[in-house]
Amino acid sequence: xxxxxxxxxxxxxxxxxxxxxxxxxxxxxxxxxxxxxxxxxxxxxxxxxxxxxxxxxxxxxxxxxxxxxxxxxxxxxxxxxxxxxxxxxxxxxxxxxxxxxxxxxxxxxxxxxxxxxxxxxxxxxxxxxxxxxxxxxxxxxxxxxxxxxxxxxxxxxxxxxxxxxxxxxxxxxxxxxxxxxxxxxxxxxxxxxxxxxxxxxxxxxxxxxxxxxxxxxxxxxxxxxxxxxxxxxxxxxxxxxxxxxxxxxxxxxxxxxxxxxxxxxxxxxxxxxxxxxxxxxxxxxxxxxxxxxxxxxxxxxxxxxxxxxxxxxxxxxxxxxxxxxxxxxxxxxxxxxxxxxxxxxxxxxxxxxxxxxxxxxxxxxxxxxxxxxxxxxxxxxxxxxxxxxxxxxxxxxxxxxxxxxxxxxxxxxxxxxxxxxxxxxxxxxxxxxxxxxxxxxxxxxxxxxxxxxxxxxxxxxxxxxxxxxxxxxxxxxxxxxxxxxxxxxxxxxxxxxxxxxxxxxxxxxxxxxxxxxxx
Ligand code: ME8
Numbered sequence: 132x133x134x135x136x137x138x139x140x141x142x143x144x145x146x147x148x149x150x151x152x153x154x155x156x157x158x159x160x161x162x163x164x165x166x167x168x169x170x171x172x173x174x175x176x177x178x179x180x181x182x183x184x185x186x187x188x189x190x191x192x193x194x195x196x197x198x199x200x201x202x203x204x205x206x207x208x209x210x211x212x213x214x215x216x217x218x219x220x221x222x223x224x225x226x227x228x229x230x231x232x233x234x235x236x237x238x239x240x241x242x243x244x245x246x247x248x249x250x251x252x253x254x255x256x257x258x259x260x261x262x263x264x265x266x267x268x269x270x271x272x273x274x275x276x277x278x279x280x281x282x283x284x285x286x287x288x289x290x291x292x293x294x295x296x297x298x299x300x301x302x303x304x305x306x307x308x309x310x311x312x313x314x315x316x317x318x319x320x321x322x323x324x325x326x327x328x329x330x331x332x333x334x335x336x337x338x339x340x341x342x343x344x345x346x347x348x349x350x351x352x353x354x355x356x357x358x359x360x361x362x363x364x365x366x367x368x369x370x371x372x373x374x375x376x377x378x379x380x381x382x383x384x385x386x387x388x389x390x391x392x393x394x395x396x397x398x399x400x401x402x403x404x405x406x407x408x409x410x411x412x413x414x415x416x417x418x419x420x421x422x423x424x425x426x427x428x429x430x431x432x433x434x435x436x437x438x439x440x441x442x443x444x445x446x447x448x449x450x451x452x453x454x455x456x457x458x459x460x461x462x463x464x465x466x467x468x469x470x471x472x473x474x475x476x477x478x479x480x481x482x483x484x485x486x487x488x489x490x491x492x493x494x495x496x497x498x499x500x501x502x503x504x505x506x507x508x509x510x511x512x513x514x515x516x517x518x519x520x521x522x523x524x525x526x527x528x529x530x531x532x533x534x535x536x537x538x539x540x541x542x543x544x545x546x547x548x549x550x551x552x553x554x555x556x557x558x559x560x561x562x563x564x565x566x567x568x569x570x571x572x573x574x575x576x577x578x579x580x581x582x583x584x585x586x587x588x589x590x591x592x593x594x595x596x597x598x599x600x601x602x603x604x605x606x607x608x609x610x611x612x613x614x615x616x617x618x619x620x621x622x623x624x625x626x627x628x629x630x631x632x633x634x635x636x637x638x639x640x641x642x643x644x645x646x647x648x649x650x
Pocket of ligand 1: 139140141142143144150151152154155180360361363389390391392393394421422423424430
């Protein structure tokens with residue numbers, strides 16, 4: 132694998148980030164970090180979507196300019212991703228000047244070649260979706276099913292993109308590429324939507340929407356959000372209609388666009404059609420994740436249950452975001468909805484990260500110090516009965532990531548932790564020591580530590596801080612590529628002293644964790 136280009140959806144900046152936005156960025160960061168363990172060149176793009184009527188109106192309601200609103204909220208997103216250790220390479224804002232310029236050129240090219248035409252139109256516009264809705268998709272009461280709001284009737288002369296021209300070729304493409312839309316069960320939904328697709332409006336009258344990119348050849352019209360927003364995936368790399376950059380040539384097509392299920396239509400129908408019109412290759416996968424609910428109900432401002440990701444870190448006094456990342460990433464099988472609850476969070480991370488994984492390392496290192504003064508002797512090395520399971524887990528985890536099964540992969544890692552715990556229990560190194568079977572005792576401990584190196588590598592994408600702490604105590608190079616992993620990782624000689632043993636994860640809400648966070 133020479134390169135891996137991965138993107139998230141770009142978030143609207145009409146509000147602050149919530150844990151639904153965070154879920155997507157965490158999943159993407161985990162996938163990106165996993166691929167750094169398989170490939171040297173991973174490009175991870177995220178950013179904010181800053182134009183449109185929604186932003187314009189929110190800014191007006193707050194008595195500030197749209198640009199001020201964008202600057203203020205884009206910073207909140209950046210700060211949140213920093214707190215969550217989201218290690219993106221580039222953060223694009225659709226108000227970036229170079230993005231705006233290229234979007235204008237893209238629009239102009241499509242207009243000149245006849246893929247965009249002007250047309251007078253009356254339709255139902257949902258501000259929440261920032262798109263026109265088909266009357267047949269509304270609820271019985273005539274509301275947008277996603278936002279439960281009545282769309283406004285808009286009568287305008289707009290520019291339209293000839294989506295219908297691409298209908299048959301898109302249907303064929305999706306049928307011939309069963310892994311284009313992930314999870315596969317969503318492809319049928321998209322194929323159904325394609326059946327009655329119509330040409331789509333790609334501009335709005337300037338008189339109604341001022342906060343948008345001007346159409347180059349028509350100052351009365353602004354380019355409407357989706358053609359602007361979706362283009363971020365190529366403008367960020369320096370795409371140009373005349374002279375695309377080397378970065379673009381190197382990274383495009385994207386390996387995966389990670390998005391929520393509510394915007395799948397835009398990514399699997401509109402975006403591929405725009406790309407075909409531009410004569411560019413399509414992304415390899417569109418991964419649509421599910422929805423995060425809070426205590427099983429939808430997050431919404433009116434219900435007052437919107438949770439900010441940083442408030443979770445603060446309320447649990449977390450030293451780093453690993454526990455939250457782990458919990459979110461393992462909250463739902465691929466493409467399904469997940470749920471956040473404080474209690475469940477506490478229980479799960481305490482059980483998996485503190486009791487199972489953290490304790491296992493801590494106990495093993497402590498016994499190594501107690502019985503052998505922290506030294507791994509050459510005679511402790513030999514056949515490791517856990518090797519097959521551990522190296523098998525590496526392959527299973529890789530396969531899961533290839534299918535974007537991030538929660539499923541985390542379960543496999545925990546299952547390896549459990550098997551290793553069971554091995555310790557079954558072989559009771561403390562009894563071996565009591566019986567003075569010191570070589571056997573040393574072998575058991577060394578076998579466990581060798582496997583802990585593999586576990587630290589596997590858990591790294593989810594919990595980079597914990598993994599780094601584990602690797603440090605194991606004197607193991609966390610940068611080892613997955614394909615180079617073996618079951619022989621611990622060097623012989625002095626490994627650790629008592630004072631260097633440190634719990635890698637303290638139970639949340641334990642007094643100790645509280646104290647250490649306050650320090
Ligand atoms: O849709 N659970 O922006 P957005 C999980 N700007 N994911 C959620 C979620 C929840 N409760 N709420 C939102 C947009 N998301 C456009 C995207 S891309 C070229 C333009 C996800 O701020 C949502 O599915 O409404 C989307 O993928 C992302 O957060 C941004 O949502």
